[in-house]
Amino acid sequence: MSYNLDSLRVSNLVLENSWNLNLLYEVFGNNLNFDYLINDKISSNNENCWVWYPKSRKHKLTSMVYAHFNKDASTLNPWDGWANIWRLKIGPRPKHFLWLLLHNGIKTYDYLYRLNLGPQTFCKFCNLDVETSEHLFNTCTKVQLIWNSVSSALGKQVNFQGGFSSGNWLSPALSEYTKYDQSVFAVVAWLIWKARCILVFQNEITDMLAIPIRAINHVREFSQTSSSHHGKQLILNNFTFTDNPFLFVSSAGSIENGVFGAGFYLTDTNSQLICAGSCSNCADSVLEADALALSSALGSLFASDLQTCTIFIANAELYYIIKDGAS
Numbered sequence: 001m002s003y004n005l006d007s008l009r010v011s012n013l014v015l016e017n018s019w020n021l022n023l024l025y026e027v028f029g030n031n032l033n034f035d036y037l038i039n040d041k042i043s044s045n046n047e048n049c050w051v052w053y054p055k056s057r058k059h060k061l062t063s064m065v066y067a068h069f070n071k072d073a074s075t076l077n078p079w080d081g082w083a084n085i086w087r088l089k090i091g092p093r094p095k096h097f098l099w100l101l102l103h104n105g106i107k108t109y110d111y112l113y114r115l116n117l118g119p120q121t122f123c124k125f126c127n128l129d130v131e132t133s134e135h136l137f138n139t140c141t142k143v144q145l146i147w148n149s150v151s152s153a154l155g156k157q158v159n160f161q162g163g164f165s166s167g168n169w170l171s172p173a174l175s176e177y178t179k180y181d182q183s184v185f186a187v188v189a190w191l192i193w194k195a196r197c198i199l200v201f202q203n204e205i206t207d208m209l210a211i212p213i214r215a216i217n218h219v220r221e222f223s224q225t226s227s228s229h230h231g232k233q234l235i236l237n238n239f240t241f242t243d244n245p246f247l248f249v250s251s252a253g254s255i256e257n258g259v260f261g262a263g264f265y266l267t268d269t270n271s272q273l274i275c276a277g278s279c280s281n282c283a284d285s286v287l288e289a290d291a292l293a294l295s296s297a298l299g300s301l302f303a304s305d306l307q308t309c310t311i312f313i314a315n316a317e318l319y320y321i322i323k324d325g326a327s
């Protein structure tokens with residue numbers, strides 16, 4: 001035995017930027033998936049240390065690791081793209097998705113295969129190649145059509161030097177793309193993944209060519225609207241087709257002169273506008289103005305023979321009054 005188990009550190013298991021496979025085998029025997037380790041990226045620049053021990057009572061592994069990383073910023077991974085993820089003008093779900101993707105953690109067929117959790121399976125979109133992250137988000141012929149239309153929409157050629165999952169396109173030092181472009185790329189990848197999961201688990205085909213415009217709408221919404229804008233919730237809450245059409249109603253004005261402008265719009269699940277309108281109302285309070293806005297909107301839908309399934313209103317008080325009144 002060429003190591004001392006009591007003083008063994010993770011850094012002892014690393015040899016010139018890659019895992020010391022012989023020592024790993026000595027320590028773990030056949031209990032490790034060596035195929036997975038060979039393909040994984042490691043950072044040997046930082047001092048590695050144990051963060052969690054089996055005896056760490058009352059603490060979860062994730063909370064210990066989180067506390068450790070927040071305690072000393074110098075131990076953070078130095079790649080400049082990480083911080084950039086959180087600056088993108090996109091919703092929390094695609095941010096988290098991107099973070100996972102760049103940590104090589106998206107559960108593609110190839111990922112599961114390398115963990116001995118499933119057979120090697122071809123890409124469900126094209127059925128021509130193994131479903132790796134790089135194939136699914138970049139080189140797949142079906143996905144290339146999406147990137148071509150993203151190129152046209154952004155007015156610049158999109159290609160990912162070093163591959164999509166290298167994250168070079170997100171690195172401030174390497175990337176030629178703006179934050180807006182990067183945000184669109186992130187949402188496109190997230191929507192590709194969602195389309196893939198819908199195909200795999202529900203056997204339903206998503207309109208892939210609508211992905212670029214959906215991504216651009218998403219980024220525009222997060223770039224141009226305030227955090228209180230309720231359209232954002234439509235994306236965040238991941239409504240399904242059965243919840244549409246969606247009615248958004250809001251009003252704005254001043255209590256001093258008692259005049260409020262009211263607006264509404266009705267959309268379907270693909271953010272396609274069905275109907276929109278506005279009017280002005282006289283009211284003594286914001287609550288009354290919002291109630292009148294909702295009433296005007298519903299009146300307009302009724303007059304146009306339109307229906308809604310899910311209503312978004314900005315006023316919590318009004319919501320509770322309607323809810324309590326209905327029950």
Ligand SMILES: [Zn+2]
Pocket residue numbers: 123124125126127128129135136140141142
């Ligand atoms: Zn494919």
